[in-house]
Amino acid sequence: MVALPSGVLGALDSTSDRAVFRQIADQLREAIDKGRFKEGAKLPSESELVEHYGVSRMTVRNALSVLQGEGLVHSEHGKGVFVRPRPPVRRLASDRFARRHREQGKSAFTVEAEAAGSRPEVDSLEVKEERPTQDVSARLGGPRRVLARRRRYLLDGRPVEFAASFLPLDLARNTPIAQPNPGPGGIYARLEELGHRLDHFEEEIRARMPSPAEIRTLRLASGVPVIHLIRTAFDTEGRPVEVCDTVMAADAYVLAYQLPAT
Amino acid sequence: MVALPSGVLGALDSTSDRAVFRQIADQLREAIDKGRFKEGAKLPSESELVEHYGVSRMTVRNALSVLQGEGLVHSEHGKGVFVRPRPPVRRLASDRFARRHREQGKSAFTVEAEAAGSRPEVDSLEVKEERPTQDVSARLGGPRRVLARRRRYLLDGRPVEFAASFLPLDLARNTPIAQPNPGPGGIYARLEELGHRLDHFEEEIRARMPSPAEIRTLRLASGVPVIHLIRTAFDTEGRPVEVCDTVMAADAYVLAYQLPAT
DNA sequence: AAGTGGTCTAGACCACTCT
DNA sequence: GAGTGGTCTAGACCACTTG
Numbered sequence: 001m002v003a004l005p006s007g008v009l010g011a012l013d014s015t016s017d018r019a020v021f022r023q024i025a026d027q028l029r030e031a032i033d034k035g036r037f038k039e040g041a042k043l044p045s046e047s048e049l050v051e052h053y054g055v056s057r058m059t060v061r062n063a064l065s066v067l068q069g070e071g072l073v074h075s076e077h078g079k080g081v082f083v084r085p086r087p088p089v090r091r092l093a094s095d096r097f098a099r100r101h102r103e104q105g106k107s108a109f110t111v112e113a114e115a116a117g118s119r120p121e122v123d124s125l126e127v128k129e130e131r132p133t134q135d136v137s138a139r140l141g142g143p144r145r146v147l148a149r150r151r152r153y154l155l156d157g158r159p160v161e162f163a164a165s166f167l168p169l170d171l172a173r174n175t176p177i178a179q180p181n182p183g184p185g186g187i188y189a190r191l192e193e194l195g196h197r198l199d200h201f202e203e204e205i206r207a208r209m210p211s212p213a214e215i216r217t218l219r220l221a222s223g224v225p226v227i228h229l230i231r232t233a234f235d236t237e238g239r240p241v242e243v244c245d246t247v248m249a250a251d252a253y254v255l256a257y258q259l260p261a262t
Numbered sequence: 263m264v265a266l267p268s269g270v271l272g273a274l275d276s277t278s279d280r281a282v283f284r285q286i287a288d289q290l291r292e293a294i295d296k297g298r299f300k301e302g303a304k305l306p307s308e309s310e311l312v313e314h315y316g317v318s319r320m321t322v323r324n325a326l327s328v329l330q331g332e333g334l335v336h337s338e339h340g341k342g343v344f345v346r347p348r349p350p351v352r353r354l355a356s357d358r359f360a361r362r363h364r365e366q367g368k369s370a371f372t373v374e375a376e377a378a379g380s381r382p383e384v385d386s387l388e389v390k391e392e393r394p395t396q397d398v399s400a401r402l403g404g405p406r407r408v409l410a411r412r413r414r415y416l417l418d419g420r421p422v423e424f425a426a427s428f429l430p431l432d433l434a435r436n437t438p439i440a441q442p443n444p445g446p447g448g449i450y451a452r453l454e455e456l457g458h459r460l461d462h463f464e465e466e467i468r469a470r471m472p473s474p475a476e477i478r479t480l481r482l483a484s485g486v487p488v489i490h491l492i493r494t495a496f497d498t499e500g501r502p503v504e505v506c507d508t509v510m511a512a513d514a515y516v517l518a519y520q521l522p523a524t
Numbered sequence: 525a526a527g528t529g530g531t532c533t534a535g536a537c538c539a540c541t542c543t
Numbered sequence: 544g545a546g547t548g549g550t551c552t553a554g555a556c557c558a559c560t561t562g
Contacts, residue, residue, distance in 0.1 A: 026474075201521040205519070223471050323548085
């Protein structure tokens with residue numbers, strides 16, 4: 001047992017209304033915010049905090065769980081509690097689907113990740129025909145069956161995004177779109193080759209806490225929300241030709257958009 | 263003490279590796295997902311769960327705190343734990359800053375909320391000159407002082423959004439923009455009257471867990487993330503004329519955007 | 525083997541809500 | 544007053560990591 005560095009953490013205010021575990025959480029949070037514990041640094045162990053504050057272990061754990069819920073720290077069994085480092089962020093620009101980015105042989109994800117010095121991977125590819133959910137069907141104009149393409153994107157081995165594309169069967173069946181690898185430029189390039197010239201995309205964005213399944217798939221730390229993005233692609237005749245449902249680890253993304261003033 | 267409705271909650275699997283509190287959380291989550299506890303409904307009390315599962319109260323509380331962290335339930339002191347109802351959602355369309363929406367007398371927020379049948383309020387208005395943060399200054403092209411306009415938006419009495427606008431002082435000083443109420447069409451209408459014709463907006467979107475201050479300001483339930491939106495307005499000469507930093511309760515918003523395919 | 529966090533128990537007292 | 548959740552204690556045993 002090692003004494004805490006003096007001055008980093010203060011004492012409790014027994015006259016305060018504020019619960020003891022909240023006071024401890026406040027002091028740790030302040031120390032992290034002020035850089036006295038840096039990114040990746042180990043916090044004092046539970047037993048050190050128990051001794052420092054003279055409280056029971058459950059009170060200390062309660063304080064730590066507050067910080068964990070805020071996404072400030074994460075715990076590693078047998079090792080300690082650490083200040084959560086900010087992962088590299090992927091920026092999605094509003095021109096990311098511009099035709100000029102679609103001419104190369106690689107996918108947008110791969111090109112962009114390599115440019116940023118990260119190692120991109122795509123896995124758990126699934127391509128199959130199925131019945132769409134009511135929501136997807138409505139967005140696509142009511143087809144009874146669709147082609148579904150599901151994949152997971154990883155950056156430097158870390159899963160950051162899970163995406164499912166849905167296309168009406170009459171567009172996609174027996175085309176390269178139904179292949180696991182649709183070829184250079186992705187399915188948008190194939191759609192245009194098939195005569196469905198793309199006009200615009202609509203995106204809907206929500207943020208929420210992840211479901212247990214999403215926590216597993218994206219290996220999310222506690223206190224990390226997800227961004228839920230639903231994109232619909234429209235061709236020049238106004239027909240919806242694809243719906244893409246994407247769940248992203250919120251700490252790995254910044255979305256950027258441009259809006260006209262007119 | 264009342265017995266639980268039979269069949270709603272099952273028994274524990276003592277052969278499972280899964281921690282008891284997680285098994286309890288799983289069963290409650292499943293019951294909620296399947297609609298056996300509806301929105302706003304009260305879950306069994308802690309003591310009922312203690313009796314049903316034959317575990318200690320801390321174990322039950324641990325299970326409930328998992329669901330609370332997921333944003334599925336919220337507790338009310340002295341009353342019980344309830345399935346969290348989904349609040350009315352505000353949809354931000356990509357044309358929300360189009361000039362044609364700026365001609366009326368009311369603010370976009372007011373018009374839109376009343377159309378949706380909600381009661382809009384704006385409060386905690388603060389307008390003052392100050393030194394910008396490094397980030398805001400950089401986005402505005404490096405001014406040393408800015409006009410800051412801060413306000414909070416409420417829907418049916420519930421705070422949903424906190425926004426701070428920053429404008430270079432040379433644009434805003436001694437203009438209607440420096441007034442608490444800038445007049446019909448808001449500050450964008452005033453900027454155009456002053457000769458700064460708006461060309462486009464850039465928006466950056468992040469999602470994260472709220473800080474303690476944001477939890478207070480937006481009266482957020484636990485398990486509700488925030489959407490952090492930073493918008494920069496550019497005039498036709500390419501000059502950034504405003505930065506707006508907005509924090510929104512994520513459960514109250516859907517953002518919608520349109521992207522060109524070209 | 526020693527230190528770490530993960531889980532769980534069996535109590536206690538308190539503040540809040542409802543009737 | 545009875546029932547609810549909020550806080551806190553003082554233990555226990557376990558699984559994981561490191562030396």
